[in-house]
Amino acid sequence: MNIIVLLSAGRDPQSGTPRPVPVELQAIALALALATHLAPTTTITGLHAGEPDPSVLDALGHGLTTLTLLRTNPADDPLATLAAEIDRARPDLILAGRRGRGGTDSGLLPYRLARARAMPIAADAIAIEPDGNDLAILQSLPRGARRRLTLARPAIVTIHEAAPPARTFAFRARRSGTIHEKPGIPAPSPTDNHEIRPYRQRPRLIAETTQPTTAGHLMLAPTPETAAAAVLAYVEQFRGR
Amino acid sequence: MAFGALVLLAWLLLAGVAVQVGRLGLRWRRGAGASVDWLGGLRALPRRYLVDVHAVVARKPASSVMHQAIAGGLLAATGLLLLAAIPALFAAALYWLLIALAFAVALVGAVLVRRRRVPVKPASLSAGAFLTLPAYLGAYAAGGLIATLLPGVPGLLGVALAAFGGIGLVAQITGGPMRHAVAGALHLAAHPRPARFAGGAASDLVPLDLDAARLGVGTIGDFAWNRLLGFDACIQCGRCEEACPAFAAGQPLNPKALIQDFCAANRKGGTAYAGSPHPGIASPGPVLGVLHAETLWSCTTCRACVAACPMMIEHVDAVIDIRRNLTLEHGAAPGKADAVLAALRYAGNTGGLAPAQRLDFAAGLKLRVLAPGEAVDTLLWLGDGAFDRRYGATLRALIGIMRAAKLDFAVLGPAERDCGDLARRLGDEAGFAAQATVNVAMLGTMSFTRIVTADPHALHVLRQEYPAFGGHYTVVHHTALIDELITTNRITLGPATDTVITYHDPCYLGRYNGETAAPRRVLARLTGQAVEMARAREASFCCGGGGGAPVTDIPGKQRIPDLRMEQARETGASLVAVACPGCTAMLEGVIGPRPLVRDIAELVHEALQ
Ligand code: SF4
Ligand code: SF4
Helix, strand or coil: CEEEEECCCCECCCCCCECCCHHHHHHHHHHHHHHHHCCCCCEEEEEEEECCCHHHHHHHHHCCCEEEEEECCCCCCCHHHHHHHHHHHCCCEEEECCCCCCCCCCCCHHHHHHHHHCCCEEEEEEEEEEECCEEEEEEECHHHCEEEEEEECCEEEEECCCCCCCCCCCHHHHHHCEEEEEECCCCCCHHHHCCCCCCCCCCCCCCCCCCCCCCCCCCCCCCHHHHHHHHHHHHHCCCCC | CHHHHHHHHHHHHHHHHHHHHHHHHHHHCCCECCCCCHHHHHHHHHHHHHHHHHHHHCCCHHHHHHHHHHHHHHHHHHHHHHHCCCHHHHHCHHHHHHHHHHHHHHHHHHHHHHHHHCCCCCCCCCCCHHHHHHHHHHHHHHHHHHHHHCCHHHHHHHHHHHHHHHHHHHHHHHHCCCHHHHHHHHHHHCCCCHHHHHCCCCCCCCCCCCCCCCCCCCCHHHCEHHHHHHHHCCCCCCHHHHHCHHHHCCCCCCHHHHHHHHHHHCCCCCCCCCCCCCCCCCCCCCECCCECHHHHHCCCCCCHHHHHCCCCCCHHHHHHHHHHHHHHHHCCCCCCHHHHHHHHHHHCCCCCCCHHHHHHHHCCCCCCECCCCCEEEEEEECCHHHHCHHHHHHHHHHHHHHHHCCCCEEECHHHCCCCCHHHHHCCCHHHHHHHHHHHHHHHCCCEEEEEEECCHHHHHHHHHHCHHHCCCCCEEEHHHHHHHHHHCCCCCECCCEEEEEEECCCCCCCCCCCCCHHHHHHHHHHEEEEECCCCCHHHCCCCCCCCCHHHHCCCCCCCHHHHHHHHHHHCCCCEEEECCHHHHHHHHCCCCCCCEEEEHHHHHHHHEC
């Protein structure tokens, strides 16, 4: 199997210096874990369109052995470059982070790539296993819920922070990793025609609840026993659901 | 007859020693190359032995007397016997009397050697081959004495007895206790840190070639050959074991067993180690085929073992060499190490905090922040302790003192990065080199006459370890600065109180940099009741905060700071004076009723008039 991990030019949120994006390092660890289930011919390649940013090169210290670097202007839109490389490399699985990290990235790239190549995409995976010719994905949902999905290959999967931790950094691996450098496709960035306006806190979306809301019960200075009994009675309602 | 036989025996034994040294030499050749100044080393050997080694041995007077008797007697007697090849000497009665005298001294020595373990063997001493050693020594000395004093058949029997003892001793050179004599002498000549005998601190770690095929020590043969030689010099006296805070706390590290592990890794078979093991962990482990990684990560790099070792063995260098391999090649530093090292790599401080937060402690103080191209007399290096609110109080006190003395000083503010001490002790030499390079370049854009810091780890790194990266600075610890300000009357203090205060020497100030006097002089101005803990100055007991130990957090039976606080309690002191952010944090973390912990800067600031 052929796995590609998309890598972005991350920045340390405190100091602003180049730093790998943590969740992308977790994606590498997931790919390595998946490789242990698969034939030894599995290849895992990091992919970045832009400059040889130290943040991207440092991913080599976290278990990645090969990195393809497509040289473009960092202000360029990487979509065409990445799509062309995917046509060439024909990966079975593409892993990516799940959201923008505060640079020029928007977090939309995996979705744009999926649309451009008509590939299925699943978000927020915390585990991936082979399932015959397909992939079994364990997806992380809000409040600790989990959902199983099956995806046909090739597919794009974004990784959630709740995935297993990244491999620790080893300087030796960082030093000896292989970097394939190739020219990318120049593409003017679409960011120029974006509307820029001040940040505004968005209203919270409140999920519709299927549980009929019951009238509350106000207890003033209850004894510990009555309070505990009330909590127990409330919890009882959910038993066996 | 007996005289002739005895002389022949001495020559045969010498030949045996030569053969054994050759066999050991083959073993040491498995090590990596090292440049050694043999001529200078051999010339300095007598001085290194008589002055430096003796200074350490003499800390235990009984051992000193024992060693002088046995080594002096044995060497003198055998040396004199070898000279008997000169006919004039062979015929002189006085000469034989001298030899008899030397053998008699050696015999006393042999008895003293036996007394070390009989009737009760102290826990820090090894058994095994050490139990047969006094018999061989005694046989050689007694046999020699008989042969020189009694004529005829009894004399010949004496020669036989001496031969039994002598052969036993020579046989012990490759695998047993007598190895220390041969390896110890050569180690003194070929020592990897010759500067330590010239009165230098010589406690800096040596930079690693980051392009090398192998990073650090991953197999026993990666150690330099003179390190392997040094390990073989160990006489298993147990002084390092008694000194080690990690061992005392029941963590899986015994520095004596560690050195013996290295010896075992470099030989096949041989006598098994018969001393106390690494606490709570079964040997052997996977590292170098002999050790567990937990053993290496337990070390606080306090150098108490190095300071205590009469054979001048460098335990900490060996620990760091292996840690470098584990961290750089395998990313195997345990606990929070990976996160802390990443924080350092990307944010420039071990907490991963915003660089501007380094000055949060000084809100309202309006510190002068030195910009590139500017000049100041004293540069105040804050250290990563500045991010900690508790240590911020110490720094505020120090700044108050410096202002009272009207010093011209400034800080680096957000431009300051961690000095890299933690990365280096955790084996991340690449991370350290990166910090050092950035800091040296940044400091090069400013001009100042000296750096003052309240952090002994930063002091050590800036003073002793940055020169290898092109940074040469005059670095002053804040206790030395305060001492200077008092003696030059730049600040005046109120009358001394009668608070009972004991001072805890930080390892990186006392042992690493030999600064134990200035803090005590300052303390004497603050109180009339300064008391010492049993372990003070060069023998100080670590707080447990060095070497990244709080980050790797290897569990033991007790905690090192609890042990140190107990030692402080025993003095009856109501206050422990400290001089390091690490010590402050570790000792203040001790729970339950205990003496107060205050930095010397805080005490002086309160006493300012
Ligand atoms: S390493 Fe040094 S102090 Fe420790 S047992 Fe050996 S000789 Fe003694
Ligand atoms: S440096 Fe300190 S903690 Fe490490 S082995 Fe030596 S005495 Fe023990």
